[in-house]
Amino acid sequence: MFIRRAIFAIIFGVLILIFYFATKSSPTQVIINEKHISVDIADDDSERIRGLSGRKSLAKDHGMLFIFPTKNIQTFWMKDMRFPLDIIWISGDKVIGLSENLQPEGLNPRNFYSSSASVDKVLEINAGLVKDLDI
Numbered sequence: 001m002f003i004r005r006a007i008f009a010i011i012f013g014v015l016i017l018i019f020y021f022a023t024k025s026s027p028t029q030v031i032i033n034e035k036h037i038s039v040d041i042a043d044d045d046s047e048r049i050r051g052l053s054g055r056k057s058l059a060k061d062h063g064m065l066f067i068f069p070t071k072n073i074q075t076f077w078m079k080d081m082r083f084p085l086d087i088i089w090i091s092g093d094k095v096i097g098l099s100e101n102l103q104p105e106g107l108n109p110r111n112f113y114s115s116s117a118s119v120d121k122v123l124e125i126n127a128g129l130v131k132d133l134d135i
Contacts, residue, residue: 086099
């Protein structure tokens with residue numbers, strides 16, 4: 001009887017942890033021109049370095065929001081990307097620049113894309129979505 005209770009307690013604990021982490025990693029919503037975009041948040045160095053690299057695709061209404069602790073000129077590349085992107089450069093709550101239809105470059109990228117001014121957020125979305133959202 002004790003063993004059954006212990007096994008039940010362990011299974012229950014694992015289920016609670018799975019639920020907690022599944023909820024914690026659920027995407028956040030960003031609203032642009034009254035359209036909702038689900039975004040994964042990259043707010044630490046390891047998440048920002050990894051970004052969308054290695055993913056096979058990105059749902060049309062999804063993206064990744066990079067959040068930086070301070071405003072600076074930010075530079076991105078398309079290393080290990082498998083699909084084209086649009087980048088929205090954001091300072092505070094204001095869009096300050098766009099980089100559209102950036103093509104994947106594999107493991108040895110030659111092109112680097114920088115914000116035209118200091119930003120604290122960068123939103124990566126599927127190529128063409130900037131035009132679709134009329135940004």
